[in-house]
Amino acid sequence: GAVVSQHPSWVICKSGTSVKIECRSLDFQATTMFWYRQFPKQSLMLMATSNEGSKATYEQGVEKDKFLINHASLTLSTLTVTSAHPEDSSFYICSATGGGWTQYFGPGTRLLVL
Amino acid sequence: AQTVTQSQPEMSVQEAETVTLSCTYDTSESDYYLFWYKQPPSRQMILVIRQEAYKQQNATENRFSVNFQKAAKSFSLKISDSQLGDAAMYFCAYRSAFLGGSNYKLTFGKGTLLTVNP
Numbered sequence: 001g002a003v004v005s006q007h008p009s010w011v012i013c014k015s016g017t018s019v020k021i022e023c024r025s026l027d028f029q030a031t032t033m034f035w036y037r038q039f040p041k042q043s044l045m046l047m048a049t050s051n052e053g054s055k056a057t058y059e060q061g062v063e064k065d066k067f068l069i070n071h072a073s074l075t076l077s078t079l080t081v082t083s084a085h086p087e088d089s090s091f092y093i094c095s096a097t098g099g100g101w102t103q104y105f106g107p108g109t110r111l112l113v114l
Numbered sequence: 115a116q117t118v119t120q121s122q123p124e125m126s127v128q129e130a131e132t133v134t135l136s137c138t139y140d141t142s143e144s145d146y147y148l149f150w151y152k153q154p155p156s157r158q159m160i161l162v163i164r165q166e167a168y169k170q171q172n173a174t175e176n177r178f179s180v181n182f183q184k185a186a187k188s189f190s191l192k193i194s195d196s197q198l199g200d201a202a203m204y205f206c207a208y209r210s211a212f213l214g215g216s217n218y219k220l221t222f223g224k225g226t227l228l229t230v231n232p
Contacts, residue, residue, distance in 0.1 A: 032218050038157075043205060043224045091157060097218050101147050101209065105159035 002028045004096050006106035013084055014114055021079045021109045023094030029074035030096035034103070035067075038091045050077050084113045116141045116208050120223035127196045128231050134181075135191045135226045137206030145211035148182065149220070150191045154202040162204070165189065167211065193228075201230040 003026040013019050023033060032051050036044040050056040050071035058064050066088075068080040077096075081088050094106045117140045127133035139148070150162040165173045165182050173180050177197075181190045193200055206223040 034219060041203075041227070043222045044159075044220075046219055049219055093157075093159065095159070095220075101164070101211075102161070103209075103218070103220060107156070107158050 002026075002096075002098070002102070002104045004030075004094065004104045004106040006092075006094055006109050008109060009107060010110050010112075012112045012114065015085050016083055019081045019084055019111060021081075021092055021094075021111075023077045023079070023096070023106050025075045025096045025098075025104070028096075028098045028104075030077070031074065031099050032097050033071055033077040034095045034097075035069060035077075035079050036093040036095070038093060038108075040091075044093060047079075081111065084111070086113045089113045116143070116146075116210075116221045118206050118208050118221050118223035120206055120226050122226045123224070124227045124229070126229040126231060127193070129196055129198060131196055132192060132194045133196055133228065135193075135204055135206075135228070137189045137191070137223055139187050139189065139206070139208050141187070141208065143210055143212070147209045147211060148180075148189045149207040149209070150178070150180070150189075151205045151207060151222075152200075152202045153205065153225075154199075159205075163191065196230050198230050198232060201228055203227050 005024045007022045035047045047062045048056040048058045056069035071077040093108045095103045097103045119138045146167045148165045152160045152162050163175045177194045179192045203225045205225045207220040
């Protein structure tokens with residue numbers, strides 16, 4: 001099946017710094033990618049939808065300037081958490097679709113902001 | 115907007131027994147997809163089963179089957195012959211069948227934590 005990777009799997013950073021998380025579709029072209037945030041023992045909360053070559057569509061309540069999403073190619077999307085603070089600590093998951101009904105998920109990235 | 119409700123925060127089952135997880139949803143659309151995803155402790159999301167709303171036949175994947183009641187907007191998951199490896203968080207999800215952009219997005223329920231007792 002299709003594989004989606006995320007890098008890094010774990011990241012610890014200091015408050016005020018920016019962190020970039022990469023999401024790659026390894027064996028298919030991802031026309032649409034999604035970024036989710038998940039708190040412990042809670043559901044996935046969709047942050048934004050990104051289509052290759054166009055601006056991301058953010059869900060209500062998600063700060064566009066805080067969470068920068070770039071989908072520059074059909075195999076790569078990045079999420080940059082700018083000026084990270086402890087409340088941004090969470091588990092971030094990306095998923096990708098090539099246009100069909102299937103959405104393939106990455107393994108997630110744990111972010112800890114000190 | 116669509117909503118997905120999972121009313122059972124936690125469930126437990128004995129190994130080799132059968133368990134049913136509940137899911138209801140609300141939508142004004144006539145065509146859509148429904149999914150059950152499993153999230154084990156590794157937190158990797160794994161697709162368990164999917165159902166197309168236009169199909170009356172309930173989907174089945176080995177020990178996993180669904181009871182899809184379109185009129186009642188109900189979509190339950192039955193796990194037969196439960197195994198220790200089935201222990202995980204299970205999420206019910208909805209997706210519009212209309213193509214394009216944000217229509218591909220999944221709406222998730224809050225999840226049901228399944229414990230399998232040996």
